[in-house]
Amino acid sequence: MRLLIMGPPGAGKGTQARLIAEHYRIPAISTGDIFRAMKTADTPLARQVRDIMDSGGYVSDDITNQIVAERLAESDCEPGFLLDGYPRTIDQVETLDAALAASNTPLDVVLSLQADEDEVVARLLKRAEVEGRSDDNEDTIRVRQAVYAEQTAPLLDVYRDHGLLVEVDGLGEIDDVSERVFKALDAKLGESS
Numbered sequence: 001m002r003l004l005i006m007g008p009p010g011a012g013k014g015t016q017a018r019l020i021a022e023h024y025r026i027p028a029i030s031t032g033d034i035f036r037a038m039k040t041a042d043t044p045l046a047r048q049v050r051d052i053m054d055s056g057g058y059v060s061d062d063i064t065n066q067i068v069a070e071r072l073a074e075s076d077c078e079p080g081f082l083l084d085g086y087p088r089t090i091d092q093v094e095t096l097d098a099a100l101a102a103s104n105t106p107l108d109v110v111l112s113l114q115a116d117e118d119e120v121v122a123r124l125l126k127r128a129e130v131e132g133r134s135d136d137n138e139d140t141i142r143v144r145q146a147v148y149a150e151q152t153a154p155l156l157d158v159y160r161d162h163g164l165l166v167e168v169d170g171l172g173e174i175d176d177v178s179e180r181v182f183k184a185l186d187a188k189l190g191e192s193s
């Protein structure tokens with residue numbers, strides 16, 4: 001299965017991504033995790049990524065597209081993959097689509113995890129206390145929500161038009177959400193096979 005998980009920052013994508021990956025035995029690839037690992041290095045690129053992330057903006061499409069293409073070419077992605085946090089812009093959608101079409105391995109489903117803004121801001125502030133992520137402060141969180149609404153939420157319409165979108169309510173206990181997600185994904189996969 002090849003799928004994307006989308007949703008506003010704080011909707012619980014990372015948590016659900018890990019559970020989905022385990023359940024369907026596919027790798028979960030998070031561009032946020034890749035960039036967080038990258039930004040600790042002392043190189044010009046790492047410094048650039050660090051500054052962008054700490055401001056709440058998006059890393060450039062060129063860098064992001066290249067990093068994802070390299071990751072998807074690894075052999076563990078042959079049975080499928082789950083992308084978390086990518087694509088986030090129209091350019092990234094088009095680049096991914098073209099790459100997957102070229103290898104005749106199109107997406108099977110795009111999962112949208114839904115949560116309202118007050119709930120996600122509250123969750124992110126709590127995560128800031130627990131994990132200490134440098135981009136989890138209130139100002140950056142507001143910027144990330146706004147950038148998501150402006151640049152990434154419209155991508156859901158694109159995938160809806162392609163007949164790929166499945167929407168799941170992300171509120172509630174983690175296990176309840178994942179049960180809902182597995183059911184919705186299985187229904188969608190059954191529909192297309």
Ligand code: ADP
Nearest residue numbers: 009010031032053056057058059064085086088
């Ligand atoms: P969240 O979903 O909570 O915002 P992520 O871990 O997915 O967190 O991403 C953290 C940051 O990493 C983003 O705010 C952005 O700066 C950068 N990033 C992650 N994925 C992408 C992407 N596909 N394109 C551009 N920047 C990205």
